[in-house]
Amino acid sequence: MVKQILMRIFSSSLDAFKVYKLSMIKFDECGNYTDMSLDGDSLSLKGCEWLEESTFMATIIHHLTCLQQIEIYGFLSAVSFQANCLPKSLQKMEITKCRKLEFSQQQHKYDLVELQIKENCDSLVSLSLNAFPNLKTLLIEECSNLESITMSEPPHTALQSLTISWCRKLVSITEGGLAAPNLTHLCVKFCDKLKALPCKMDTLLPNLQSLDIEYCYGISRFPEGGLPPTLKELHMRGCEGLLRGLSSIGKLEALTDLVINGYPCERIIKSFPEVGLLSQLPSLTTLEIRNFEDLETLECNELLRLTSLQHLQIQFCEKLENMAGDKLPSSLLLLQIEYCPLLGEHCRNKHQHVWPKIQHIPTIEFEDS
Structure with missing residues (x-):
C-alpha cells in the first residue's frame, strides 16, 4: 500500500x-x-x-x-x-x-556541501576528501572502525568545518597535512589512537579560527611551526602533553578565547599558570580554567601578562585557596569562581591575602552548588 x-x-x-x-x-x-x-x-x-x-x-x-x-x-x-x-x-x-x-x-x-556520518557506521574505515570537492562541513561521530581521513589532491578549498569525535581507531588526519585554506573550525574529540594534529597547520590552515581538542591522549605536542596565527579560540581538555607545550606555540596575536581543562592529568599541578606558559597572548580577553583537582595556588603575576584579559572563569578546582603575586590584571571586568569552595570562601570573607588582589574587578560572581 x-x-x-x-x-x-x-x-x-x-x-x-x-x-x-x-x-x-x-x-x-x-x-x-x-x-x-x-x-x-x-x-x-x-x-x-x-x-x-x-x-x-x-x-x-x-x-x-x-x-x-x-x-x-x-x-x-x-x-x-x-x-x-x-x-x-x-x-x-x-x-x-x-x-x-x-x-x-x-x-x-x-x-x-554538508556530510554527517554518525553512530556505528562500522564499515567506514577510511574517507577520502577527494570524493567531496564541494564539501564545506564534515562531521564524523562514533564510527568505531574509522582509521584515517585522506586527501591526495590538495588543496581542498571548500572545507570550512571538520569535526571528528568518538572514533577510537583513528590514527591519521591527512598524513601530508590538512591543506584546507578556508577551514575555520577544527574539532577532534575522544580519538584515543590519534598521535598528532595535522602537520604544517601554521601554513596549510591560514584561516583557522577555532580549534577544539579533547581527550586525545596520544597527542603529546603541537605540530612543528605551531598553530595558525589566525586562531581566535582554543579549547583543550584531557591533553596533558599539549598543556605542557603551550609556551612553545608561538605568539598567537589573534587568540581571544582560551579554555584549559586539566582533567584528567597525571602530573600534579599545584600552581597555575607556570612561568611563561601564557606569555604570548596579547589579545586574550577570556580565560577559563577548569578541573585542576590538585591546584592550590593561582599565580597572579603570570596572569598580569594578559593585558587584554576581561573575563576570568575558574571552575572545579576544589583545593584552590591561594593567590600569589600582586593582583589580577587591571583589565578584568568579570571574575567567576565556580565550585572552588576554599577560594570562594576567602573571596566572600574578603580574606586579607586574597581580597586586595581582586577588589578592583567590577563584577565578581560565586557558585558553589
Whole structure:
C-alpha cells in the first residue's frame, strides 16, 4: 500500500518538485512500523522493508529532482551511493546507524556541501576528501572502525568545518597535512589512537579560527611551526602533553578565547599558570580554567601578562585557596569562581591575602552548588 502511494507521488511532477528533504528510517526507538508522509517539502518513509533494496532507494532519490537534504537512519543492509545517481541539487546528507555504508570514493565526485556520518557506521574505515570537492562541513561521530581521513589532491578549498569525535581507531588526519585554506573550525574529540594534529597547520590552515581538542591522549605536542596565527579560540581538555607545550606555540596575536581543562592529568599541578606558559597572548580577553583537582595556588603575576584579559572563569578546582603575586590584571571586568569552595570562601570573607588582589574587578560572581 505504501509503495502504491509513493508511486502516485512520483507520477505527479508537481509533488515531486516540492520535495526538498527526504527522511528514510528503517527502524526507530518506538518500534518497527510502516509509515509514509509528505508534509510540505519533507517526505518521510519509515519502517518499510523495501527501503532496504538499493535499487528502490536509487529510484526514490532519482525521482526527487529538487532534493536538497537526505536523512538515512538505521539500515542494516548495505547502503551504497553512486554519485551519478544523486541529484545535482542535493547539498546535505546525514547518515546514522547504517553499518554497511559504501561510498564510491575512487571513481566518483559528490556535489555534497554538508556530510554527517554518525553512530556505528562500522564499515567506514577510511574517507577520502577527494570524493567531496564541494564539501564545506564534515562531521564524523562514533564510527568505531574509522582509521584515517585522506586527501591526495590538495588543496581542498571548500572545507570550512571538520569535526571528528568518538572514533577510537583513528590514527591519521591527512598524513601530508590538512591543506584546507578556508577551514575555520577544527574539532577532534575522544580519538584515543590519534598521535598528532595535522602537520604544517601554521601554513596549510591560514584561516583557522577555532580549534577544539579533547581527550586525545596520544597527542603529546603541537605540530612543528605551531598553530595558525589566525586562531581566535582554543579549547583543550584531557591533553596533558599539549598543556605542557603551550609556551612553545608561538605568539598567537589573534587568540581571544582560551579554555584549559586539566582533567584528567597525571602530573600534579599545584600552581597555575607556570612561568611563561601564557606569555604570548596579547589579545586574550577570556580565560577559563577548569578541573585542576590538585591546584592550590593561582599565580597572579603570570596572569598580569594578559593585558587584554576581561573575563576570568575558574571552575572545579576544589583545593584552590591561594593567590600569589600582586593582583589580577587591571583589565578584568568579570571574575567567576565556580565550585572552588576554599577560594570562594576567602573571596566572600574578603580574606586579607586574597581580597586586595581582586577588589578592583567590577563584577565578581560565586557558585558553589
